[in-house]
Amino acid sequence: AQKVTQAQTEISVVEKEDVTLDCVYETRDTTYYLFWYKQPPSGELVFLIRRNSFDEQNEISGRYSWNFQKSTSSFNFTITASQVVDSAVYFCALSDGYGSSNTGKLIFGQGTTLQVKP
Amino acid sequence: DTGVSQDPRHKITKRGQNVTFRCDPISEHNRLYWYRQTLGQGPEFLTYFQNEAQLEKSRLLSDRFSAERPKGSFSTLEIQRTEQGDSAMYLCASSLKNYEQYFGPGTRLTVT
Numbered sequence: 001a002q003k004v005t006q007a008q009t010e011i012s013v014v015e016k017e018d019v020t021l022d023c024v025y026e027t028r029d030t031t032y033y034l035f036w037y038k039q040p041p042s043g044e045l046v047f048l049i050r051r052n053s054f055d056e057q058n059e060i061s062g063r064y065s066w067n068f069q070k071s072t073s074s075f076n077f078t079i080t081a082s083q084v085v086d087s088a089v090y091f092c093a094l095s096d097g098y099g100s101s102n103t104g105k106l107i108f109g110q111g112t113t114l115q116v117k118p
Numbered sequence: 119d120t121g122v123s124q125d126p127r128h129k130i131t132k133r134g135q136n137v138t139f140r141c142d143p144i145s146e147h148n149r150l151y152w153y154r155q156t157l158g159q160g161p162e163f164l165t166y167f168q169n170e171a172q173l174e175k176s177r178l179l180s181d182r183f184s185a186e187r188p189k190g191s192f193s194t195l196e197i198q199r200t201e202q203g204d205s206a207m208y209l210c211a212s213s214l215k216n217y218e219q220y221f222g223p224g225t226r227l228t229v230t
Contacts, residue, residue: 004160035218045161045209045221091160095216103174104149104216108160 002027004094006109013082014117021077021112023092029053034068034075035093035106045091051075082116089113120144122222124210130228131200138196139225143212150193151219152185153209154178161209167193200229 003026013019025034036048049059051068059066063080079086093106123142131137143150148169153161164183166174169190179185182200187193197204207226211219 033216037221042223043207044223045211047218047220050218093160102216103166104213104219105151105163105166105174106153106161106211106219107163110158110160 002029002094002096002107004092004107004109006090006092006112008112009110010113010115012115012117015084016081017116018078018080019082019114019116021079021090021092021114023075023077023109025073025075025092025094027094029096033095033104035095036066036075036077037091037093037108038088039091039111040088048077079114082114084116084118087114087116122210122212122220124208124222124225126225127223128226128228130230133202133229134199136196136198137200137227138194139208139210139227141193141195141210141212141222143192143210144214144220147212147214147220148190149213149215149219150187151211151213152193152195153211155207155209155224156205164195164208197227200227202229205229 005024032053034051038046056068065078067076089111091111092109095104095106096102125140150167152164155161163176165185167187182198185195207224209224211221213219
């Protein structure tokens with residue numbers, strides 16, 4: 001069965017600190033996608049990144065970076081120089097692999113609440 | 119591109135009543151998903167449409183729940199004989215093929 005675990009329920013940091021959100025997943029699929037979504041207080045889920053299981057290159061987008069390690073089934077998310085606007089709930093998610101026959105349904109972790117204090 | 123929209127944003131109903139929610143996906147997105155999110159939890163998959171065909175339903179979707187997507191455009195999710203346990207945020211998402219899903223703002227249901 002597919003499962004996503006975000007062991008950190010809540011994290012509190014002071015602005016400008018770096019913070020890493022952990023994500024560990026389980027799947028029997030050989031091809032799959034991993035995602036991160038942000039849910040600010042307004043409630044709408046915002047897509048941040050999609051990674052396929054064959055691409056283990058780390059990715060950087062501005063202050064955001066992602067570290068995918070297939071050997072440890074982890075897909076961690078780092079925010080550098082955090083800002084108050086980064087305060088939100090962050091979800092890691094997993095979906096089945098490629099092909100038109102796959103549903104693409106997302107299996108979410110329980111989320112990590114990040115509070116960035118000024 | 120106006121994004122995924124959902125209507126209503128909030129719904130308060132009495133136990134036993136029927137409710138219907140609407141989702142308008144991003145135009146030309148052929149895949150549409152419904153999820154349910156309760157407080158402090160991640161969203162849970164309910165059902166999936168590819169164009170107008172409903173291809174998968176979660177075991178979470180009891181017989182009281184039904185979803186449609188006529189003509190492969192907007193979708194509706196109906197809950198009959200609502201129960202207090204149905205109180206949650208109902209989220210709709212759409213995607214083009216199996217690319218990333220874009221979510222709507224959700225419909226918050228409160229059953230009293």
